Amino acid sequence: MEFNTDFKSGFAVMAGLANAGKSTLLNKFAGVDLSPVTHKPQTTRQNILAISEGEGHQIVFVDTPGFLHAEYKLQQIMLNSLDQAINEDADLVLFVYDATAPLSKHLPLIKKLKNLYCPILLVINKIDLVKDKAELDKIENTLKGEIDFKDVFRVNAKEGVGVSELEAATLSYMPPSPPYFPQGQLTDRWERFYIAEFIREQIFLLYGQEVPYATFVEVEKFTEDLGDKNFIRAIIHVERQSQKPIIIGKGGAAIAKLRKSAQARIVDFLQQKYRLELQVMVTPNWRGNTKNLRQFGFLD
Ligand SMILES: Nc1nc2c(ncn2[C@@H]2O[C@H](COP(=O)(O)OP(=O)(O)OP(=O)(O)O)[C@@H](O)[C@H]2O)c(=O)[nH]1
Ligand SMILES: [Mg+2]
Numbered sequence: 001m002e003f004n005t006d007f008k009s010g011f012a013v014m015a016g017l018a019n020a021g022k023s024t025l026l027n028k029f030a031g032v033d034l035s036p037v038t039h040k041p042q043t044t045r046q047n048i049l050a051i052s053e054g055e056g057h058q059i060v061f062v063d064t065p066g067f068l069h070a071e072y073k074l075q076q077i078m079l080n081s082l083d084q085a086i087n088e089d090a091d092l093v094l095f096v097y098d099a100t101a102p103l104s105k106h107l108p109l110i111k112k113l114k115n116l117y118c119p120i121l122l123v124i125n126k127i128d129l130v131k132d133k134a135e136l137d138k139i140e141n142t143l144k145g146e147i148d149f150k151d152v153f154r155v156n157a158k159e160g161v162g163v164s165e166l167e168a169a170t171l172s173y174m175p176p177s178p179p180y181f182p183q184g185q186l187t188d189r190w191e192r193f194y195i196a197e198f199i200r201e202q203i204f205l206l207y208g209q210e211v212p213y214a215t216f217v218e219v220e221k222f223t224e225d226l227g228d229k230n231f232i233r234a235i236i237h238v239e240r241q242s243q244k245p246i247i248i249g250k251g252g253a254a255i256a257k258l259r260k261s262a263q264a265r266i267v268d269f270l271q272q273k274y275r276l277e278l279q280v281m282v283t284p285n286w287r288g289n290t291k292n293l294r295q296f297g298f299l300d
């Protein structure tokens with residue numbers, strides 16, 4: 001099939017530390033809250049695509065798990081997702097730099113990005129939290145000494161400040177190519193994936209430090225076209241028996257709260273009424289178990 005050689009399309013991959021604001025930025029590009037955002041690091045576990053279209057172009061923005069030191073198998077897979085996206089998929093990398101995190105924490109990631117062949121834009125995020133602007137100049141100058149960036153942007157992803165300028169620059173680095181996805185498509189995954197992600201997002205928001213990391217959400221049933229009777233049944237997998245009562249809470253209070261907020265999030269996204277049912281199941285050590293990780297879609 002012939003294509004209009006003026007058409008531009010490509011992959012713009014976001015890379016950064018956990019909590020840097022990659023998913024926040026992706027959602028701004030998407031125009032909807034597609035990728036879970038929480039105050040906790042390591043919220044994103046799998047690459048998430050947001051397809052942005054305009055006259056004569058299609059940009060595929062890729063959200064990735066935050067760069068981390070991998071300790072268990074799931075984290076290794078998360079790191080591999082980032083590596084694959086920056087090494088194999090990217091036409092452009094957006095290095096989302098958390099202006100509130102120390103430079104020393106960024107060094108291993110800087111080392112990785114230095115070896116890339118594709119163009120890189122430096123995106124200094126959370127500028128609203130840095131009162132002394134000289135501090136931003138210092139960050140910028142230090143980083144420029146490490147990586148040959150094509151350009152530098154200062155943004156506040158949360159409020160969308162500087163995002164349209166960044167998107168325009170991103171477009172200028174997209175190569176001539178036919179679109180990768182059919183017109184009008186927002187992302188590459190099915191609704192079930194996002195339903196599970198939104199439930200997990202609410203778990204990250206509602207529960208304390210450790211338990212959210214031990215959860216995996218599996219959508220077991222998802223009905224459509226039943227009108228008021230539409231329902232979703234999801235299983236929350238935890239790793240240990242002791243985590244089950246934490247998710248459920250006293251008299252079921254915690255899970256009731258979770259059910260309510262997750263249901264609202266899903267209804268808001270799908271723009272249809274759904275009743276959500278949640279169940280908790282112990283799947284011992286699933287984060288380190290290849291069979292479980294395959295079953296949960298983290299491995300092919
Ligand atoms: N003040 C401020 N907060 C921000 C900004 N961008 C993101 N945040 C907050 O930073 C936290 C982390 O944002 P995420 O978008 O989840 O970060 P991430 O890089 O996707 O993190 P991981 O998925 O863990 O790798 C959230 O609480 C966001 O609301 C910003 O520009 N300013
Ligand atoms: Mg994220």
